[in-house]
Amino acid sequence: MYSFNVSLWDIGLWLGVSAVILLITSELLAPYYGRSKIAMDVKRLRTIAIAAGITFLIIAIVRISAIIG
Amino acid sequence: MSMSINIRRKKLIIVLPMLVVGALSLLFSYVYSSMILTIIGLGLVFWASVLYYTVSSYHIPREFIDAYSKSYADTIEHLRTRLGYTSSKAIFFYPKSLKGIMHGYVAFYDSNGSDNVRSLLSLYINDVEDGNGMSSIALEKEDTKQKYIILKAYSQGIIDLIEGKIEKNLALVDVGELQHILYKVMVEDLMLMDDIIIESSDSTIKVKIIGKDSTALCSSIGDQSLCPLCSSIALAVSKSTGKGVVIEESIIKGKSVNNTLRLIDL
Numbered sequence: 001m002y003s004f005n006v007s008l009w010d011i012g013l014w015l016g017v018s019a020v021i022l023l024i025t026s027e028l029l030a031p032y033y034g035r036s037k038i039a040m041d042v043k044r045l046r047t048i049a050i051a052a053g054i055t056f057l058i059i060a061i062v063r064i065s066a067i068i069g
Numbered sequence: 070m071s072m073s074i075n076i077r078r079k080k081l082i083i084v085l086p087m088l089v090v091g092a093l094s095l096l097f098s099y100v101y102s103s104m105i106l107t108i109i110g111l112g113l114v115f116w117a118s119v120l121y122y123t124v125s126s127y128h129i130p131r132e133f134i135d136a137y138s139k140s141y142a143d144t145i146e147h148l149r150t151r152l153g154y155t156s157s158k159a160i161f162f163y164p165k166s167l168k169g170i171m172h173g174y175v176a177f178y179d180s181n182g183s184d185n186v187r188s189l190l191s192l193y194i195n196d197v198e199d200g201n202g203m204s205s206i207a208l209e210k211e212d213t214k215q216k217y218i219i220l221k222a223y224s225q226g227i228i229d230l231i232e233g234k235i236e237k238n239l240a241l242v243d244v245g246e247l248q249h250i251l252y253k254v255m256v257e258d259l260m261l262m263d264d265i266i267i268e269s270s271d272s273t274i275k276v277k278i279i280g281k282d283s284t285a286l287c288s289s290i291g292d293q294s295l296c297p298l299c300s301s302i303a304l305a306v307s308k309s310t311g312k313g314v315v316i317e318e319s320i321i322k323g324k325s326v327n328n329t330l331r332l333i334d335l
Contacts, residue, residue, distance in 0.1 A: 002099055002102070003102055004099055005102040005103060005104045014112075018112075040124055041123045
């Protein structure tokens with residue numbers, strides 16, 4: 001009756017999109033794109049983006065193996 | 070301390086509502102089995118966490134760095150003037166020994182005595198190699214009675230910082246690699262400037278520093294040999310080339326600082 005109406009693949013897809021947005025944001029905050037007034041740790045942002053991307057890839061591999069298997 | 074609490078409070082003002090709304094969305098999505106609410110809830114919680122984790126809890130305002138740099142430059146200028154060096158140049162150098170390479174030095178000399186400084190510095194470099202160290206700071210050459218001051222380089226800390234970040238000794242890199250190192254550390258890591266370009270020829274090296282804030286810092290200090298950015302770059306070039314470096318000319322134009330460094334064989 002009560003449940004989350006999302007599958008693992010939906011979360012993986014959402015993580016993939018988030019990873020892309022985070023990577024683009026970290027690049028836009030890079031110094032050669034002009035000065036930014038936000039004191040943001042770009043390295044940490046990039047780390048989170050890569051972690052989200054890797055999680056998406058793991059979920060994708062799980063789904064592919066489920067389809068093949 | 071109170072400043073970091075204020076900044077933390079400002080962060081929480083943005084992050085907490087996002088977290089609360091996100092958590093509520095997740096709760097309602099569980100109750101009503103709604104996919105949209107789940108996605109909204111996950112998004113808000115995720116972005117709130119990212120914002121909290123990546124936004125710095127404190128930063129050092131530029132005004133503080135400008136004020137500190139200007140005041141210590143004024144102090145050294147005052148020391149120079151009191152010792153009688155009204156028109157002096159500064160030469161940055163490293164003694165060529167295992168002991169000497171750990172710390173750079175800056176010698177202030179009368180700009181008319183540029184040829185004599187080479188012989189005097191050679192004497193002192195030998196002094197370091199003999200283990201005597203540079204004990205005297207104010208010297209007088211016997212024959213010409215010209216005076217010199219030798220101090221430990223005030224931008225050595227920035228060189229140590231750069232070497233710590235790249236995990237390499239700058240004495241082991243050439244000028245080409247030095248440009249990449251300075252770009253990586255000063256532009257990308259520390260964000261002190263927007264760009265740095267180094268062009269080397271036989272006995273001169275042209276350094277161009279681009280950036281609104283870095284230019285403002287350099288222009289607030291009259292003598293570029295006292296500017297933390299320019300002096301640290303000169304010291305880095307000295308360590309890399311193994312020669313003495315003098316900031317021969319400095320032109321500040323718009324958002325860029327153009328320094329011409331002259332290399333002196335020691």
